[in-house]
Amino acid sequence: xxxxxxNLDVIAGYTGAHLxxxxxxxxxxxxxxxxxxxxxxxxxxxxxxxxxxxxxxxAIPSLPLFVLLPGLIGTGVRSPLNIVVALTLYxxxxxxxxxxxxxxxxxxxVLGSATAQGxxxxxxxxxxxxxxxxxxxxxxxxxVAVSTISLVTVGGVLGVPSLGMLFVDGVRRGIVAEIAxxxxxxxxxxxxxxxxxVMLGRLLMPWHxxxxxxxx
Amino acid sequence: MIxxxxxxxxxxxxxxxxxxxxxxxxSHEAVALVGxxxxxxxxxxxxxxxMVDPTAGRVHIDDEDVAAMDPVVLRRxxxxxxxxxxxLPHRTVLDNITxxxxxxxxxxxxxxxxxRTLMDTVGLDPDLxxxxxxxxxxxxxxxxxxxxxxxxxPNILLMDEPFGAVDPIVRDELQGELQRLQRxxxxxxxxxxxxxxxxxxxxxxVAILRPGGRIAQVGTPQExxxxxxDDFVASFVGADRGARTLHVEHVDGRDVVVDAxxxxxxxxxxxxxxxxxxxxxxxxxxxxxxAEALATEERPR
Numbered sequence: 001x002x003x004x005x006x007n008l009d010v011i012a013g014y015t016g017a018h019l020x021x022x023x024x025x026x027x028x029x030x031x032x033x034x035x036x037x038x039x040x041x042x043x044x045x046x047x048x049x050x051x052x053x054x055x056x057x058x059a060i061p062s063l064p065l066f067v068l069l070p071g072l073i074g075t076g077v078r079s080p081l082n083i084v085v086a087l088t089l090y091x092x093x094x095x096x097x098x099x100x101x102x103x104x105x106x107x108x109x110v111l112g113s114a115t116a117q118g119x120x121x122x123x124x125x126x127x128x129x130x131x132x133x134x135x136x137x138x139x140x141x142x143x144v145a146v147s148t149i150s151l152v153t154v155g156g157v158l159g160v161p162s163l164g165m166l167f168v169d170g171v172r173r174g175i176v177a178e179i180a181x182x183x184x185x186x187x188x189x190x191x192x193x194x195x196x197x198v199m200l201g202r203l204l205m206p207w208h209x210x211x212x213x214x215x216x
Numbered sequence: 217m218i219x220x221x222x223x224x225x226x227x228x229x230x231x232x233x234x235x236x237x238x239x240x241x242x243s244h245e246a247v248a249l250v251g252x253x254x255x256x257x258x259x260x261x262x263x264x265x266x267m268v269d270p271t272a273g274r275v276h277i278d279d280e281d282v283a284a285m286d287p288v289v290l291r292r293x294x295x296x297x298x299x300x301x302x303x304l305p306h307r308t309v310l311d312n313i314t315x316x317x318x319x320x321x322x323x324x325x326x327x328x329x330x331x332r333t334l335m336d337t338v339g340l341d342p343d344l345x346x347x348x349x350x351x352x353x354x355x356x357x358x359x360x361x362x363x364x365x366x367x368x369x370p371n372i373l374l375m376d377e378p379f380g381a382v383d384p385i386v387r388d389e390l391q392g393e394l395q396r397l398q399r400x401x402x403x404x405x406x407x408x409x410x411x412x413x414x415x416x417x418x419x420x421x422v423a424i425l426r427p428g429g430r431i432a433q434v435g436t437p438q439e440x441x442x443x444x445x446d447d448f449v450a451s452f453v454g455a456d457r458g459a460r461t462l463h464v465e466h467v468d469g470r471d472v473v474v475d476a477x478x479x480x481x482x483x484x485x486x487x488x489x490x491x492x493x494x495x496x497x498x499x500x501x502x503x504x505x506x507a508e509a510l511a512t513e514e515r516p517r
Contacts, residue, residue, distance in 0.1 A: 112298075116262075116291055118289070128304060208306075
């Protein structure tokens with residue numbers, strides 16, 4: 001415990017670095033998954049292809065990907081950019097099939113009715129289709145967020161600063177408190193992010209909460 | 217006025233939904249398109265607001281070809297009511313009703329004010345304004361649908377089996393309300409249904425469709441009942457089953473109308489609208505308790 005208290009500034013620094021690497025992939029995976037899922041849903045064969053590709057992509061082990069990426073995209077071995085790119089790919093692998101399901105879950109009758117009321121295509125997507133796919137999308141983002149926050153730690157093995165450095169360093173120097181601090185801080189960060197997402201969902205999708213509560 | 221001129225709809229792959237359909241619908245007239253599934257009735261209705269574009273022929277509103285109009289602008293000028301599933305589930309009742317006025321650029325406050333008036337018009341409790349559609353009964357959802365269709369005060373109202381998903385008692389109530397509304401508002405209504413009784417009740421004229429949008433008969437309910445053009449129409453309106461073949465029997469001094477199966481359909485009223493008394497001088501006798509039981513309407517099966 002005293003190690004933790006003595007090194008609060010180190011833990012805080014790593015937490016910041018961890019978030020810098022975790023948040024962009026979560027956001028990018030979410031935003032990029034929307035057009036990709038819409039595209040996939042437009043053709044039956046494309047959807048099958050996308051689902052299969054996503055599954056295969058997730059099967060690539062993260063450490064070799066982190067090692068190979070600098071060669072492929074020309075970044076430095078210890079650049080956090082590698083982590084961001086790799087984790088965006090993993091995020092997409094999870095998020096695209098979920099978003100595809102989310103858009104398919106929206107009632108065609110409701111979409112047809114929105115068109116009949118005079119929604120132009122872009123407005124219909126933003127005001128009707130996206131919010132109605134929201135609950136499924138939120139489910140996907142929560143999984144992506146937790147998985148991304150946990151995967152950022154792998155970069156620690158390569159010396160990219162993150163909470164993962166705490167266990168790498170703790171193991172090397174035999175400091176149990178440091179290892180524990182790394183595990184607890186990563187888990188806490190993941191849980192906190194998840195809780196924030198749930199709250200954001202309640203705020204943005206009040207009708208869904210009403211439905212969960214049942215009919216009056 | 218809405219006009220269909222030799223309209224055809226053929227889908228890629230060769231399915232013909234509508235072969236060759238022509239019909240004129242006068243302003244302020246309610247026309248019911250009635251037919252079984254595959255008769256193309258919904259397809260025809262959707263050509264009016266360009267949800268479907270015809271493969272050949274043209275549809276015009278007040279002599280203007282709809283093909284020349286911006287579909288989004290056109291749709292905002294036409295009320296559209298469909299089954300309850302058509303409400304936006306993530307919007308409150310009030311927001312659903314204000315959808316079209318807000319899309320047309322009406323200030324939100326003004327649109328909401330009018331929406332509250334409309335809720336009253338269609339018989340919705342003002343307390344429901346902030347509920348979501350899933351929190352309403354089927355009948356309430358349908359009333360919201362009608363209010364939304366009327367919100368921008370359109371000249372034309374398209375109704376696609378709007379009361380198909382509610383139970384018979386509520387449906388009867390909603391049909392009655394729509395009749396009342398139409399007497400006040402006098403919109404041009406195109407009403408799609410597979411229920412001939414509903415068509416006869418709502419439509420000033422009824423178009424009975426065969427598969428492929430071929431018109432079997434168009435006319436007022438009276439004309440169709442009096443002179444069905446062929447066996448298809450006769451069977452569709454139930455004339456062949458005796459439910460529409462009524463005759464009068466004298467019961468307790470009153471004229472009771474009975475169908476071919478001997479089921480009581482109602483009591484005959486005099487020309488003044490009062491119940492007939494079968495020749496007895498005392499008209500008040502007709503209001504006796506027996507009359508109500510006899511007036512229970514028998515629906516064709």
